[in-house]
Amino acid sequence: MDHVVVVGGGAAGMSASSRVRRLNPNAEITVFEETKMVSHAPCGVPYFIEGLFNDENLFMTYTPEFFISKRKIDVKINRKVYDIDLNSRIVKFADENNKKSIVEYDYLVLTLGSVPKKVPFEGKRIFYAHHPAHAVELRKELWELDKIAIIGGGILGVELAEALSNKGKNVILIHRGKYVLNKMLDEDMGKVIQDRIEKDVNLKTEESLMELRDEGKTVITDKSKYEVDGTIVAIGVTPNISLVKDKVKLGKSGAIWTDEHMRTNLPEVYAAGDSAETANLITNDRTWMPFAPVANKMGYVAGSNIAGKKMVFPGTIGTMITKYKEFYIAKTGVAEFEAKKYGIKVYSSMIKSKTRARYYPDAKDIYVKLIAEENTNKIIGAQIVGGEEVLGRIDMLAAMIMKGFTVEEGFFVEMGYLPAIATVWDPVIVAIRQLMKAD
Amino acid sequence: MDHVVVVGGGAAGMSASSRVRRLNPNAEITVFEETKMVSHAPCGVPYFIEGLFNDENLFMTYTPEFFISKRKIDVKINRKVYDIDLNSRIVKFADENNKKSIVEYDYLVLTLGSVPKKVPFEGKRIFYAHHPAHAVELRKELWELDKIAIIGGGILGVELAEALSNKGKNVILIHRGKYVLNKMLDEDMGKVIQDRIEKDVNLKTEESLMELRDEGKTVITDKSKYEVDGTIVAIGVTPNISLVKDKVKLGKSGAIWTDEHMRTNLPEVYAAGDSAETANLITNDRTWMPFAPVANKMGYVAGSNIAGKKMVFPGTIGTMITKYKEFYIAKTGVAEFEAKKYGIKVYSSMIKSKTRARYYPDAKDIYVKLIAEENTNKIIGAQIVGGEEVLGRIDMLAAMIMKGFTVEEGFFVEMGYLPAIATVWDPVIVAIRQLMKAD
Missing domain, CATH: 3.50.50.60 (FAD/NAD(P)-binding domain)
Structure with missing residues (x-):
């Protein structure tokens, strides 16, 4: 055996x-x-910190x-x-x-x-949010603080900012990149969510941590200095x-x-x-x-x-989704900045639409960006920021990208329409039509 | 020119x-x-009748x-x-x-x-809900009634039942088929939504309209007789x-x-x-x-x-979506009963899951049924009833079906995961895994 x-x-x-x-x-x-x-x-740690559930x-x-x-x-x-x-x-x-x-x-x-990337500073008020097994202790400590610095505006940093802001904390989010989520989204889409985050959080971009002093209560960056009650480091894994x-x-x-x-x-x-x-x-x-x-x-x-049953893992295209307050934020395939890095020539479209028919109450904003390859007209990337039905749409685009749908094939995907939850030209189709014009 | x-x-x-x-x-x-x-x-007519908006x-x-x-x-x-x-x-x-x-x-x-299919009876209290241009008049008349019969439990009938029930009306929904939405869903999925509708509506299935008398205030079926204030006929178009x-x-x-x-x-x-x-x-x-x-x-x-730009309409797979109260109801591709009719040999799975991680508040129920072709292992049909993110998931399945994804290719679609809006094994993947076991 x-x-x-x-x-x-x-x-x-x-x-x-x-x-x-x-x-x-x-x-x-x-x-x-x-x-x-x-x-x-580990994905649940921010929500535990927010207090959305209590049983570890x-x-x-x-x-x-x-x-x-x-x-x-x-x-x-x-x-x-x-x-x-x-x-x-x-x-x-x-x-x-x-x-x-x-x-x-x-x-x-x-x-x-x-494992979380570490900073070369130690102190009782320097925290990392990673493993659920340590979430109870972490939450207990964070809840006692008022003013909290988060280092890193990637997915975890944004989720922690949401959690702590919802919990009533005074949050400073310090991010080295040009805009939040800059390893996930292109700048045009990143700015959409950045504008939203700035309403609740003291957001500092293009600012790098230099030192944590005083057990993590003093944050020194290349631009400024902040006195806080504690610092969470979320600079990646x-x-x-x-x-x-x-x-x-x-x-x-x-x-x-x-x-x-x-x-x-x-x-x-x-x-x-x-x-x-x-x-x-x-x-x-x-x-x-x-x-x-x-x-x-x-x-x-x-x-x-x-176990002897041959199976192939095909690889990944990089689907990811997070949220900040009322916005879901999702991405699949390559962003424009990634395509550029790999020398893939692309064209793109970005649209803003609504999530429901114009007459149906409580429609939310939705932004869709699509990226297609110049030579093949295949859809190779998508980014969505919106108030509802973001997950399923990014999943659909992931399916299209994995199977090499062209822009025109995407146009003809027979998406459902219900006034309560979609527009008759689905936001994804609107973005595809923009790509077709660019074609 | x-x-x-x-x-x-x-x-x-x-x-x-x-x-x-x-x-x-x-x-x-x-x-x-x-x-x-x-x-x-026309899709907006039920919501106008419900009073969700007032400007025609x-x-x-x-x-x-x-x-x-x-x-x-x-x-x-x-x-x-x-x-x-x-x-x-x-x-x-x-x-x-x-x-x-x-x-x-x-x-x-x-x-x-x-155009709506008509019944061979006329009267001032017999209504058809079809064209938005007549919605104002229709709504005015319906709002004055209390007890309303709807003939037909298809998509429009169900949407009208929702609208009138939300508006506080006493609704009798009379449907000839074995279960509601029987031209859209298989019986197992139809029953899920039927159980929900029966909580608000006096639902009669396997009951056929024989006659409307008294201007539409008396409904005579093959099984019974109902005194109402008016009757809406929604038996198809x-x-x-x-x-x-x-x-x-x-x-x-x-x-x-x-x-x-x-x-x-x-x-x-x-x-x-x-x-x-x-x-x-x-x-x-x-x-x-x-x-x-x-x-x-x-x-x-x-x-x-x-205009001289050649383009091909590829055809349809029959994506449709409706809702009843907190449930969205969607279908794409063929149902099992349709596959049977066309002699397509299939296997299927049906699962019940949740829309959010077990620790994230306010998760809703979601039911997913998938249908795959025996010879090819291709996914050829999907039905979803659930509380959120139904639209995007059915759209994803529509994309898969249109492009001939096998069950295993479906399994590897890199769907997003966020505790707030999905389970780590997406409900669609759970249903696909069931299909793989049946394989």
Whole structure:
């Protein structure tokens, strides 16, 4: 009987182990998880901080007990894997009391997740918001503060700004880039959401952190100095590969290299989730896309292949969605700035529309930007900021992009129309028509 | 200079004429419209009846004056075309005083719309809800009634039931079919919405109207008799082809036959919108799909071709969406019952999920049913009933179906995830996974 050992009990790890179990009732499956939580959801941390829910167990889709009793997966929480011997196929781990043990594997799945990028300053009022297992403690500390600086205006920074602003905190958001979400959106779309954020938050762009002093209560940037009660650092995440960085092949993104079966350079070792690199379907470059749905599918594919059912993970196009107050903010495919970086010649359209028929109450604003490739007329990127039905529309555009829809094919997608939730020319179609004129 | 004459100023007619104008600044374009409204939206009638808006001018996307002054389209409202001579290329019309005139055309566009199916009973309390131009009068009469029977549990019947129930009326909905929306949804999905409707409305299924007596205040069915204050008949619509039914080729659906360029059997005559027939992309049969977005695109294609820019209308897959109270109800592609009718062997999945992460407040229920073809494993149908993000998801599935996504390709569509508006395994993916198990 094969022994499958999974290191990391997050989305990818639990998907991989569940998939193996489903296809092979006899496999021995062990999952090592360093914290007390499995199948946990870091995406929920800002909403916990906001106080939208209070039970930290809700961070878990399923509990360790569920996996143990229902899926016969030997989940070991609070066990830190401190070394792996890939030649002898041995995983070395320690329990909470640092009691050390080893286990042998036939297949190894590395689902090591990601870790927040750190600043070189320490202090009791310097925080990182990452793992749900530490959310209770983090929230307790943040709720006692009034004036809070957030360093970094990426997705997490914006979500924390929303959460803390909703909680009544006085928020300063300090962002190095030219506009918020500048690694996700083009400037024209980024400005839309930036204008909204500035209504609640003291937003500083093109301003870089130089130093945190006084336990995190003094923020010194290249332009100014701020006295606050505490600082959250949200400057991004990196793949958590310290355990294996000299042992398996890493990709150019810095994450673990994988082939289309989610296999590393070693045939019996797979990787998935935030610690794994994959292909970008548009740029054909290698890419790193640390989002839960990608992690789940990578895990699913790794598990399938380990269990003997061949499956290919096609790669990613970079779908992402976040929100700020009444606006959802989504992106799929490449932004114009990314296309430029890769030398892809594009044309684009950006429109503003409403989410409902002109006579139907409570219509919300929606902005759609589409990007098409000059040579092929294929849609290769989309950005949407709007009050409702943003998710499904970005998903539709993701489907189109993955399958190479041309602009005209996009025009003819038979979208639904209901006055209560759409306009008769859907906002996406309006943007497509603009592209057709540009054609 | 070519003279393009358009008969019918609805969605298709105004799209066609606007497209011609855009491509050909010199064309002479005349639109005849029997009512006072152009680019009008029958889809809005139930919401006007509910009282969600009060200005009947909002039914029009643009006014006749807009088309006349901004687009130089000679829109003639309140002009009834009473005959067309296709040999001499002459349209004969009458004004409000029945003063008759003729006009010659080089190209003719037939956008005649649809008309409600009638019952063979008349009376002051028998109503049809169809054209926005009559909505003010209709609403005034309905608002004075308390107990109202609706005959027909299709999309319009359900929308009227919602509107009148929200308006505080006592509604009896009498439907001949086994369950509501039985021409749209399979029974399993139809029952979901039926259970909801029954909470507000006295719903009678498998019950047929036999007679309306007493001006519409007595409803006699094959099972019972109801005393009401009035009756709305909503038993469907038919293509409005009386003007041309002996003059152009009709399709098997009863609507005007068109080729892929929206041309009728006569080279200089085009048809579009509710009076035109097109191809069903899944069944390969001819079909009739009287919905505004299809009408708009048909008109756009007809106008392009008339103006000399070749364009093909690919056909339809039958996307439709409606709502009842907190539930959106959508369908695209074929239902199981339709697949059966066409001898297409399918397998299906149906799941119930939530619209938000388990920890995010105010999650709503969502039901997804997917239908895949046995031989090809392609997704060919989808039905969704849910509280939010139904539209975009059905649009995504429409895109997948139109492009022939297999179940596995659907699985790998990189959908977005945000706890506030999705689950980490999107409900659509959950349904796809069920299909993969059935595979």
